[in-house]
Amino acid sequence: MEAIINGMICPLYNSEIINEYADVLTRPKFRIPSHSVGEIINLIEKLGIESDRVHTDEIIKDLDDVVFYEVTLSK
Numbered sequence: 001m002e003a004i005i006n007g008m009i010c011p012l013y014n015s016e017i018i019n020e021y022a023d024v025l026t027r028p029k030f031r032i033p034s035h036s037v038g039e040i041i042n043l044i045e046k047l048g049i050e051s052d053r054v055h056t057d058e059i060i061k062d063l064d065d066v067v068f069y070e071v072t073l074s075k
Contacts, residue, residue: 001040004047011048012075016067018045051075 003009013021018041024030025037032040054073060066 001043004043007047011044012051012071013044013048014051014053014067014071016053017071020064020067049075 004011021044022037022041025032025040026034051071051074053067053070056066056070056073058069060069
């Protein structure tokens with residue numbers, strides 16, 4: 001998060017990615033308070049770039065990660 005706040009990186013996202021972040025960050029093992037999860041998501045949306053997926057036929061080992069790769073192809 002520090003790299004995002006400092007402008008060192010700019011996250012690309014779409015609704016699927018935001019939903020995945022919310023799901024992961026609310027898992028009990030991370031013990032992140034729900035208000036903090038909301039703040040993290042809001043920060044990503046505020047400082048990041050909303051992007052569309054660009055279809056790829058590349059083979060991605062974890063199919064759940066395809067959305068992350070395809071969104072990076074949009075820029």
